[in-house]
Amino acid sequence: MKKDNIVPGLVLILVAIIMMGSAMGLVPDIPWFRLACAILLGSWTIRALMDRDFFGMLMSVGLIAWLFEKELMIEHLTPFPLLVAAALMGIGLNMIVGKKQKIVTFEYKDEDGQWKEGTLDDVRKEEWQDGRTVVLENNFNSTSKYVNAAAFSSAKLENNFGSANVYFNNATVYNGEATIRLENNFGKMNIYIPNTWRASISQESTFGHVSIHGEPNRDMDAPLVIIKAESNFGELNIFFD
Amino acid sequence: MKIKIEIDDGLAEEEIVIRCKSLNEDVISIQKRVTDAVNSRMQLEVSRGEKEYYITIDEILFFETDESGVVVHTATQIYETKYRLYELEDLLPGNFVRVAKSTILNASKVRAIHKNITGASEVEFAGSNKKVFVSRNYLKLLMTKLEEKRLGK
Numbered sequence: 001m002k003k004d005n006i007v008p009g010l011v012l013i014l015v016a017i018i019m020m021g022s023a024m025g026l027v028p029d030i031p032w033f034r035l036a037c038a039i040l041l042g043s044w045t046i047r048a049l050m051d052r053d054f055f056g057m058l059m060s061v062g063l064i065a066w067l068f069e070k071e072l073m074i075e076h077l078t079p080f081p082l083l084v085a086a087a088l089m090g091i092g093l094n095m096i097v098g099k100k101q102k103i104v105t106f107e108y109k110d111e112d113g114q115w116k117e118g119t120l121d122d123v124r125k126e127e128w129q130d131g132r133t134v135v136l137e138n139n140f141n142s143t144s145k146y147v148n149a150a151a152f153s154s155a156k157l158e159n160n161f162g163s164a165n166v167y168f169n170n171a172t173v174y175n176g177e178a179t180i181r182l183e184n185n186f187g188k189m190n191i192y193i194p195n196t197w198r199a200s201i202s203q204e205s206t207f208g209h210v211s212i213h214g215e216p217n218r219d220m221d222a223p224l225v226i227i228k229a230e231s232n233f234g235e236l237n238i239f240f241d
Numbered sequence: 242m243k244i245k246i247e248i249d250d251g252l253a254e255e256e257i258v259i260r261c262k263s264l265n266e267d268v269i270s271i272q273k274r275v276t277d278a279v280n281s282r283m284q285l286e287v288s289r290g291e292k293e294y295y296i297t298i299d300e301i302l303f304f305e306t307d308e309s310g311v312v313v314h315t316a317t318q319i320y321e322t323k324y325r326l327y328e329l330e331d332l333l334p335g336n337f338v339r340v341a342k343s344t345i346l347n348a349s350k351v352r353a354i355h356k357n358i359t360g361a362s363e364v365e366f367a368g369s370n371k372k373v374f375v376s377r378n379y380l381k382l383l384m385t386k387l388e389e390k391r392l393g394k
Contacts, residue, residue: 142341142361142374146307146319163361163374169319170289188363190372213370239370241317 014039034067041067054097055090062086132174138162138187147171157191158183159234167192169241173223182229184208184236195240198222203229205236214240273335280334287313287320294320302366303346303373304329304337316369338386340364340375348386356380 018035041060048056062083069078132153136145142163147155151174157166168180169192182191193199199216208231216225229236257275261268284295302314306326313320324332329345336349346364353365354375361374364383375383 142376144305144307144343146309146312148309161360163363165372165374167319192370241370 010043038064038067052097053090054093055087058086058090058093059083136164136166138164149174152178154178155180157181157189158185159187159189160185161187163188165190165192168225169194173197173225177224177226179226179228182227182231182236182238184229184231184234186233188234189231189236191236191238192241193225193227193238196222197240198224199227199240200224201227201229201238203231205231206233208232208234208236210236210238212238212240216240277334277336283334285313285322285324287322289318289320296320298333298337299347299349301347302350302369302371303344305373306343314371316366316371336386336390338379338383340373340379340383342376344373344375346373346383348383348390351383351387354383 041064045057045060045064048054048060062085065072065074065082066078069075074082132149132151134145134147134149134152134155134157136143136155136157138159140161144165144167145157147166147168148170150172152168152171153174155166155168155178157164157180164187166189180191180193182189193216195214196217198219201212203210210229210231227238229238257279259268259272259275280298283298285298285301287294287296296313296315300315302316304322304326305312305314309321311322311324311326311329313322322329326339326343326345329337330339333345336347337345338348339345341361350366350368351364352367355363355365357363361376362380364373364375366372
């Protein structure tokens with residue numbers, strides 16, 4: 001279960017139930033557009049509250065108040081005085097109290113080859129220790145990454161709305177087996193893997209595609225790379241060169 | 242236009258002289274093409290691991306900066322060079338053009354360009370699967386260079 005998606009998921013289910021109820025005459029007439037906006041803004045408020053983000057919280061509350069200005073009898077305050085006040089208060093509170101730091105975790109292989117979950121610092125520590133783990137996250141940018149690890153064990157590469165070329169040509173697989181996890185969202189990713197490596201590839205795509213060019217090695221003595229590739233609304237090419 | 246070859250045993254180094262009435266566009270174009278032809282035979286010292294290699298400039302598809310330095314791509318190999326990109330810009334013949342802050346490519350090896358109006362365009366090379374992303378700011382320069390090449394300027 002994806003924890004981040006629970007609130008928006010519940011909101012969508014709730015909207016669907018109310019719509020069906022209304023269609024069957026079980027729910028009284030409701031101003032649909034305002035209600036849908038209020039529910040979405042409400043979920044935004046809850047998420048901002050969980051992240052201790054006062055700006056997000058006050059802005060969404062301000063927007064909800066604007067939607068129901070007549071009922072709340074605050075028409076003389078909307079939209080600008082109300083929204084500007086909410087923005088300034090949110091910025092001020094964030095400056096004084098500070099937003100909760102979001103901890104992003106990654107999966108990586110430890111020294112014993114076991115998958116672990118840790119922060120970017122943990123992963124980097126691992127990378128600095130032995131050069132086995134490679135992590136790349138590219139957002140809205142064009143980038144090239146050269147994996148030159150002498151004992152390459154695992155890589156987690158993610159591209160969002162950008163373009164990325166990643167070359168494994170000068171890497172040496174540690175202990176005969178390595179894992180590469182690829183995730184491409186709304187972008188383009190080209191991965192170059194030596195054709196001297198064996199490969200086991202699993203792929204998944206949603207409105208995108210994963211293409212494999214060339215052939216990996218078939219010799220059972222060759223190092224094995226296990227590739228898990230996912231492409232959503234984007235193009236992911238794997239070249240065996 | 243006459244083309245002559247004069248053989249002189251006494252010369253220390255081979256020499257090409259263009260003799261003309263006035264300096265016009267045609268003469269400049271000839272000079273540029275001769276310079277490119279001479280430079281394309283130039284060799285560049287590159288390395289991979291412990292080994293040093295000498296490759297001709299004409300084999301190179303593109304140069305790109307990496308965390309560790311500048312990498313050199315041929316159709317099948319990746320090497321490293323001690324030169325910085327700005328040094329290479331001065332050193333390389335005119336068919337090499339900068340296409341991003343971190344990339345110089347060999348325009349004479351370009352096979353296709355996938356233009357992307359929202360982001361970086363992608364260049365494909367003849368005889369290789371390798372691709373390079375071209376920043377929007379540099380795309381016009383590359384297109385001009387390719388057009389010049391096509392018209393033989």
